[in-house]
Amino acid sequence: MSTMAITNTTLNGERADLFQALANARHFLRFTVQGLSDEQAAQRTTVSELTLGGLIKHVSAVEGQWQEFMVKGRAAMAWDGADFSDMPPEALEMFLNEFRMQPGETLEALLENYAQIASRTDALLAQIDLDTVQELPAAPWFVDSQWSVRRTLLHIIAETTQHSGHADIIRESLDGQKSMG
Template identity: 70%
Template sequence: MSTTMVTPDTTLTGERADLHQALANARHFLKFTTRELSDDQARLRTTASALTLGGLIKHVTGVEEQWRNFIVQGRAAMGWDGTDFSTITEEMMEAFHEEFRMNADETLAGLLQRYDEVAAATDELLATVDLDQVHELPQAPWFTGTHWSVRRTLLHIIAETTQHAGHADIIRESLDGAKSMG
């Protein structure tokens, strides 16, 4: 399998094309780390971290979908309003941790297909959304600022995907020596 960059969407121009290209490349390298793996290999922990390749695909899919929903619905799309950390339940924390696990009833092919579906919906939104639209964020110590534009939210999706592509590369190299680059 080649590590060529993703062909740009020629229907997009300017900033939208740049955002799409950055996100498409990050997605490509994340998915590329899973090439030729079995479901069992995708579930394996290969480092001191609890992360697995299947779990990372599942997590990034959920994150992209949540932030895409934030772009459309604003703060209402978030799972909690963030005003009081005591409102975070044990069930909410378990759901968060579950997002990082590839369960026995899940397949890598199924997780990748779901990721492609979420990505296509994000790409469709990117083509038409007002990049300057701003939404209020829930209060949380990990957010800088109180509001994000659609542009800033898309940059966050790109950063999250890129960060996890790096994690995936380390996990894959620890699994069988395969590298995404180099």
Template identity: 55%
Template sequence: MATTGTAVDAERADLLAMLAKHRHFLRFTTRELTDEQAGRRTTASELTLGGLIKHATLVERNWVDFLVHGPAAMAGSGAMTEEGFAAWRQQFQLLPGETLAGALADYASAAGATDELVRALPDLNAAQPLPDRPWFQPGERWSARRVILHVITETAQHSGHADIIRESLDGAKSMS
């Protein structure tokens, strides 16, 4: 396939195409579900389909903020208090008053912002120091490219989770 533009343009297009593919699989697992079904736990985990959509939205927004503002964007995500842990768990649930349609619309909005930023980033090699967290190596820096790859990985991983949850819910399969 012939491409126009620079190698960086082609790389951005490849990254965005892969992210779009995994977003599709994640969204597809929620097809034809009611809000009640999207909020139902079907496995031993706390995960729900609506909650995974909410979590993927938060992941994209947090990493876009990191790319724009650096580690200061993650200032509030450090120590887990009891309240912080409860709030973290709620991102994996459809809460009263929340709808699957609303979660999907919010996800589409976050995805659009991510895509726009990836297209506009001046340099995929530009790196930011990661915040001091136990799950990051001390002093580690991630390039914009690595952040985008991380978002792709998270989305793909959660698409697999969603496929299992959906199959447990009603036997429907999304990825096989």
């Protein structure tokens, strides 16, 4: 864990709102996987390739990547091309494995890694200039050519929330458990 514990009481205004929105999104994602075995976390329950452990792993990797982007810009991004067809096969396999629990990986370790990445994002949020603008890499899924740090944080929140919804569907398909309702 990071030595710097950030809470919404140590931040104010916009930073406190961003922190709380991200904390809430992370809470629901982690809540969805509580009480699962490693086997359950690795199990596909829908036609999708997604698994609960794979989602935790993916959200962790994506949040870590966007942390680097906020600081280093476009150069920090693993891809910079028109689409995934430009990726070397080993890079594509690494990307796909980001969504899969590998043999020997545990849900507990994935959650610990996620907590460490979240702690680093929170520390960054506490001090980074939200108005810093970075050029985005070339990709068909970006409408804009650049994002501010603020917009990048909003993207992390949106991505976490979207995948939390995916996780809820997968969990309900697994054992009937619902995060809400």
